Amino acid sequence: MSGMNLDGLNESQREAVLYLDGPCLVLAGAGSGKTRVITQKIAYLINTCGYDARGIVALTFTNKAAKEMAERIKSLVDRKLMKGLIISTFHSLGVRFLREEAAHAGLKEQFSILDSNDSLGIVQEMLATTDKGRLRMVQQKISLWKNDLIMPDEAERIAETPDEIDAAHVYRSYNATLKAYQAVDFDDLVRIPAQLMMNNAEVRERWQKRVKYLLVDEYQDTNVCQYEWVKQLTGFRNMFTAVGDDDQAIYAWRGATIENLAKLTKDYKNLKLIKLEQNYRSVETVLNAANQVISKNPNLFGKKLWSNLGRGEPIQVISMDNEIAEAESVGMRISASRFERNAQWKDYAVLYRGNHQARIIEQTFRQLRIPYTISGGQSFFDKAEVRDILAYLRLIANEDDDPAFIRAVTTPRRGVGQATLTALGEFAAEKKLSLYEAVFEEELAERIAQRQLEPLRVFAKFIQTIQWRASKGKADPSQAIHPASAEELLDDILKYINYERYLYETQEERAAETRWQNVLELVGWLKRKASEDGLNLMQLVQHVALITMLERSEDDEEPDAVKLSTIHASKGLEYPYVHMIGVEEGFLPHRGKDDEYGDASKDGEALEVRIQEERRLMYVGITRAQFHLTLTWCKKRRRAREDVICEPSRFIGEMGLESGRQQLQDPYQGMSPKERLVRLKEMLQKKPGEPA
Ligand code: ATP
Ligand code: MG
16 A cells, blocks of 8 residues: 555544644544544554554553554554554553563563452451451552552551551551462553563563553543553654543543643643544534533633535434333333334444443343343353363462362352361461462371361362463474463363363252353353464453453444443443433432532532532433433332432433423333333334335
């Protein structure tokens, strides 16, 4: 390809793509083509400027976004030239970085990545409490400190409330425990690389030499740690493009700070600021409503947004009797609309504030036979059976991973009881060994009776054998022995554990069946990953750990199904027709555990800050819609076996809709479920295009 096709870009977008004289910040509202600027710029760098793809790093917010971006680039750049291009999340880049720099970070290459359940378990052990609220508070506090690059010493100094002082104490020993396990948590995946680059000249130079151009999407949701890492990575060169929208900052609760946007303009004196004003995603009705809502927030950067996609249909706001009626109505509307518009299921999305709201939609959709996929919900990787199997894999990859050892050795039960584990734990601590290593010690026989020792040793030998098979040939490349493939090993592990039988022995038949299906799905997925990406068993394990709470599957083929998603997880995406449910006070804006809106005696300013973040969330939700938006709210909701009266969200009022016209009643109101189904069937028997 000679030169570059810049046709699909407007003037300002083109300016952003072509700008290479220094750091560049694109600040613009939703749907204005920020992400498109990033993709096109990567293509421009490679195709026209002759950049080697290996020197380009693009950072996205989710693995899914990374994948989509890679797909787009495939259509713009010759495959061969794409080799070595890194498009990933901060966390994935962190894994890659830590694997290469493990020695400098005091880690072995096969370090474990603990998920938030594991880390909660560690906190629990230290606090010796079962108070979930307190545990989460401490875990959250530690996480925020890490994201702010605050280490235990400083945390102890700045801690004020008794809770914070508690957390600061735990923080230190928590870190020490991770170290002993040769493990890192999610926050460490960004924190350690950032600090390593700040403190280690050799590492810093290596990476600064390597990263020739950096691009960051969704910049408004970066935290202090990520800011610092970007700064380190771009180093003296200062060649980067960041794109973001302050109005879409919705992760303050995870330590993200909008100040990063303002800070950029201060830290980089020659920063080029480019604004985009045309929205290419949404019709005017949708865009106007979004603009109206967000105009109630303080406006930091003075943005405008217009669209020429036409007026569009009016937004619908519908009140429902309760959440069951809401779910049914949404299901029926989608069925009817799909039929009338001759659309596909995947053109529809149902968005909500909290994960728990998905359950009733799921149940209803199953009844109505509406196919759906769900994202941002309880992760597949959080299911007990999946975590059981993964514990084995983690232990095989990293024998210092004590939490994995305990889970694997006790699931299924193999005659290793709590007393044995306690004795083993004490012995290991004395000898400064991992639990796994301790099992091989002769001396252990003095502490643990033969009958209990036997199953421990059998277990450890099994792990050892798999480890050996996974890595043999590596130590001696002259030997023509190759390591066993991940596929083969997975089969053997599953057979050895005899997990299926365990499930049927401990669960009701139906539960066992579902769980076994999940295990098969996991193993199938792992095998596919292994062969597609050429990963060995060890690499697979680290890869899995990265599938975060934000995303459940990365299926290749997008199935034809309605998308159920939290608003948070829908960031950056777009759908032709959007239904936002539960648009009520208390849900959106979400009412925190202990704040009452309108109670002026509370800390008014903090509350206002929270409402503003909720308003941005509303803005994100509205701007996902391309052609049509429906909002529903319930007049009553069942909570803790009581009907609670609800009110429509203040954000509905802020949308500035023509009064009355869009405030519809549910036409299916008052019908029994049976009548509704009859109506639905009638509808489905009509031909597309006929009125319902
Ligand atoms: P968000 O803030 O939600 O992340 P964004 O600013 O990243 O949005 P994109 O997702 O890049 O916006 O673009 C929104 C839609 O507009 C996409 O479908 C994209 O393909 C399309 N688009 C962007 N720029 C143009 C253009 N110049 N011409 C035509 N379509 C465009
Ligand atoms: Mg985007």
